[in-house]
Amino acid sequence: MATDPVCGMKGKKEIESEYNGKKYYFCREGCKAEFEKNPIKYIR
Amino acid sequence: MAVDPVCGMYVSEDSKIYSEQDGTRYYFCSQGCKDKFDEPDAESKNLKLKLMVAWPFSIAIMAIGYLFVFNFKNFVLLLLVLPVQFYAGLDFYRGAYAAVKNRMGNMDLLISLGTLTAFFFSLVITFYPGLFPVDYTYFDASAFIITLILTGNYIENLTKRKANSSASALLSLIPDRVHLLDNGIPRDIMIEKLVPGNIIQVRPGENVPADGIVADGSSEIDESMLTGESEPVLKKAGSNVTSGTMNINGTLSVKVTAAGKNSTVNKIYSLIQMASMGRAKIQKISDIFSSYFVPIVLIAATSSAIFWYFYLRSSGNPLYFIISILVFVSVVVIACPCAIGLAAPITLLISSNESSRNGILIKNSSSMDRLSKIDTVIFDKTGTITDNTPKIINFTTSGDRKLAVSLLYSIESGSNHPVARAIVEYLQGMNPEKLDISQYKEVPGIGVTGEYMGKTLEARRSGEHISLLIDGNELASLNVEHNLRSGIEKDIKNLIRNNIRVLIVTGDTVENTGRIASQLGIEEYYCSIKPEGKAEIVMEQQKKGSYVMFVGDGINDTVAMQTADVGVAMASGSDIATASGDIILLNNDLKNILGSIIIGKYTIRKIKQNIGWAIGYNSALIPVAAGVLVPLLGLGIYYVLPIFAALAMGLSSTTVVLNSMRLGKHMEKGIMASSL
Numbered sequence: 001m002a003t004d005p006v007c008g009m010k011g012k013k014e015i016e017s018e019y020n021g022k023k024y025y026f027c028r029e030g031c032k033a034e035f036e037k038n039p040i041k042y043i044r
Numbered sequence: 045m046a047v048d049p050v051c052g053m054y055v056s057e058d059s060k061i062y063s064e065q066d067g068t069r070y071y072f073c074s075q076g077c078k079d080k081f082d083e084p085d086a087e088s089k090n091l092k093l094k095l096m097v098a099w100p101f102s103i104a105i106m107a108i109g110y111l112f113v114f115n116f117k118n119f120v121l122l123l124l125v126l127p128v129q130f131y132a133g134l135d136f137y138r139g140a141y142a143a144v145k146n147r148m149g150n151m152d153l154l155i156s157l158g159t160l161t162a163f164f165f166s167l168v169i170t171f172y173p174g175l176f177p178v179d180y181t182y183f184d185a186s187a188f189i190i191t192l193i194l195t196g197n198y199i200e201n202l203t204k205r206k207a208n209s210s211a212s213a214l215l216s217l218i219p220d221r222v223h224l225l226d227n228g229i230p231r232d233i234m235i236e237k238l239v240p241g242n243i244i245q246v247r248p249g250e251n252v253p254a255d256g257i258v259a260d261g262s263s264e265i266d267e268s269m270l271t272g273e274s275e276p277v278l279k280k281a282g283s284n285v286t287s288g289t290m291n292i293n294g295t296l297s298v299k300v301t302a303a304g305k306n307s308t309v310n311k312i313y314s315l316i317q318m319a320s321m322g323r324a325k326i327q328k329i330s331d332i333f334s335s336y337f338v339p340i341v342l343i344a345a346t347s348s349a350i351f352w353y354f355y356l357r358s359s360g361n362p363l364y365f366i367i368s369i370l371v372f373v374s375v376v377v378i379a380c381p382c383a384i385g386l387a388a389p390i391t392l393l394i395s396s397n398e399s400s401r402n403g404i405l406i407k408n409s410s411s412m413d414r415l416s417k418i419d420t421v422i423f424d425k426t427g428t429i430t431d432n433t434p435k436i437i438n439f440t441t442s443g444d445r446k447l448a449v450s451l452l453y454s455i456e457s458g459s460n461h462p463v464a465r466a467i468v469e470y471l472q473g474m475n476p477e478k479l480d481i482s483q484y485k486e487v488p489g490i491g492v493t494g495e496y497m498g499k500t501l502e503a504r505r506s507g508e509h510i511s512l513l514i515d516g517n518e519l520a521s522l523n524v525e526h527n528l529r530s531g532i533e534k535d536i537k538n539l540i541r542n543n544i545r546v547l548i549v550t551g552d553t554v555e556n557t558g559r560i561a562s563q564l565g566i567e568e569y570y571c572s573i574k575p576e577g578k579a580e581i582v583m584e585q586q587k588k589g590s591y592v593m594f595v596g597d598g599i600n601d602t603v604a605m606q607t608a609d610v611g612v613a614m615a616s617g618s619d620i621a622t623a624s625g626d627i628i629l630l631n632n633d634l635k636n637i638l639g640s641i642i643i644g645k646y647t648i649r650k651i652k653q654n655i656g657w658a659i660g661y662n663s664a665l666i667p668v669a670a671g672v673l674v675p676l677l678g679l680g681i682y683y684v685l686p687i688f689a690a691l692a693m694g695l696s697s698t699t700v701v702l703n704s705m706r707l708g709k710h711m712e713k714g715i716m717a718s719s720l
């Protein structure tokens with residue numbers, strides 16, 4: 001189960017973003033945009 | 045996937061059980077959860093009524109079952125169990141039906157399976173005596189499963205309501221009836237009927253029922269319930285008033301700008317309530333556990349029942365079928381997905397209630413994990429560590445003074461910035477004229493711009509100096525002087541003493557910042573920084589491994605606050621509901637910065653405890669129900685195990701709630717211990 005790192009819900013395969021060579025999945029575009037503003041905030 | 049805001053379980057967005065509030069759709073795992081969300085009071089009344097039926101009948105069934113022997117006893121027991129089974133237990137079946145329809149598993153499904161299995165098995169024994177080697181029924185088990193679990197739900201409901209008392213206290217600030225001014229004549233109407241644009245009368249001693257602007261009259265208003273500020277504030281024509289505040293001594297006519305769900309008090313209430321919707325990172329483990337929980341329990345219940353069926357049959361025990369039924373019932377009843385689902389949401393709800401009592405409004409409870417790890421606090425200077433309302437000094441104008449005063453007044457009235465507000469208030473004493481400014485724009489960190497009669501008007505802020513320019517020519521200038529907030533020295537010392545790095549990042553000059561930093565014992569500071577630069581500094585610190593909290597006024601520092609692990613805004617009045625940031629400090633009290641970090645640490649600790657407890661409970665008791673203790677205690681335990689299972693299950697989620705309730709006291713002690 002890939003968890004959306006922003007909101008903690010289940011991520012969808014089609015909404016993804018890559019940071020430092022690792023893929024992250026999101027429940028909606030809004031979470032992806034939020035993640036991309038400052039990935040470090042959500043992956044530590 | 046949506047999250048049930050009541051129990052925290054995952055729910056498919058195809059679910060038919062949902063409720064809409066403020067344009068947001070909330071999905072629920074069961075009808076019971078929806079009812080709890082829609083009408084928490086009705087839920088408590090409904091439970092009370094059902095318990096009043098369930099307890100007397102269950103006790104009667106137990107007493108008759110064990111104490112008396114007479115003909116047709118099982119038929120009498122059947123009559124007695126019907127009200128419990130099909131009235132008191134009705135909501136469980138509704139929830140189970142909805143779960144099956146949505147192809148989901150929930151607690152109701154497990155309880156329904158357990159109690160209905162016991163009921164129908166007993167029904168067969170009643171109508172076909174002799175089919176099994178026993179003639180006693182298990183109506184007592186099916187009745188007690190329902191009664192005990194309902195009792196657990198009732199206790200949980202009462203405790204939750206108590207936990208929610210500070211949020212509910214907010215709503216009680218709004219009166220039921222308001223005095224609507226109909227062509228100047230007051231007429232009482234219900235608060236629900238109030239709409240923006242209405243003019244209402246607020247009399248001395250009454251609470252302001254909605255957000256609005258004073259149209260007529262003047263009075264002192266006590267805003268302490270929202271801001272913590274004990275000093276009353278004078279309101280006159282043109283001033284904003286906020287719902288929930290108290291009118292002390294004058295009669296006001298107020299033009300309503302936001303009423304009902306859109307009023308500040310209601311929005312704050314919703315924010316506190318929605319805390320339980322946040323997903324803390326730590327919940328990942330409970331999410332994994334609960335998503336597989338119901339199927340695993342059903343497999344465990346069926347396989348252990350099958351095991352005992354064949355094992356006892358092969359060893360010649362005539363009770364093999366009965367025991368295997370009781371094993372199934374015990375396992376499905378003892379399993380408690382709710383305790384796992386509740387572990388985090390209830391803690392977040394209690395934490396947000398306790399915090400709001402202390403003037404800390406947690407807008408985004410998903411930031412709780414990050415909050416618990418904060419080791420660096422970056423303060424904006426103006427309006428954060430210095431007083432929100434600056435003093436205006438050295439006001440000078442060149443040329444037409446009246447025009448300069450009116451232009452500065454008109455352009456600054458459009459801004460919410462504390463400096464702009466102070467200037468507007470200062471100029472009000474000079475009888476300014478409100479002029480028409482077009483193309484109005486606020487540029488964070490620079491000031492405000494607009495057009496007046498085709499000319500470019502600018503009110504530029506540079507540190508503590510503000511100048512009004514028209515087509516580049518200076519019309520007026522002034523300086524603002526900021527005093528340190530009272531008690532800030534102690535608050536900063538407390539942070540440093542608790543090993544938290546403190547930095548100042550500001551748009552102000554090096555002289556002003558250096559002076560204030562040395563006064564406060566802060567060694568690191570960045571000055572002349574634009575708003576986007578503040579966010580870059582936050583990111584730099586994060587890259588070095590720090591968990592950063594940014595404390596600002598919530599207007600100019602939005603980007604830095606969003607970038608930081610936790611953004612804290614200082615806000616008051618109607619800005620509370622709209623200010624950005626994960627946390628809002630209602631009473632501008634900076635001691636709450638350390639307070640909120642401690643709240644984060646305690647909340648996460650409590651969630652971990654609850655999750656550990658809930659997983660431990662299920663992992664330990666499901667095997668007991670499945671029969672691991674039979675070699676020690678014998679098969680006789682199954683005479684009491686189904687009822688024991690219901691008792692344990694009823695108490696397990698209550699235990700989670702009660703454990704979370706202790707959070708308030710723990711947080712208070714923690715805050716006391718870390719402060720000087």
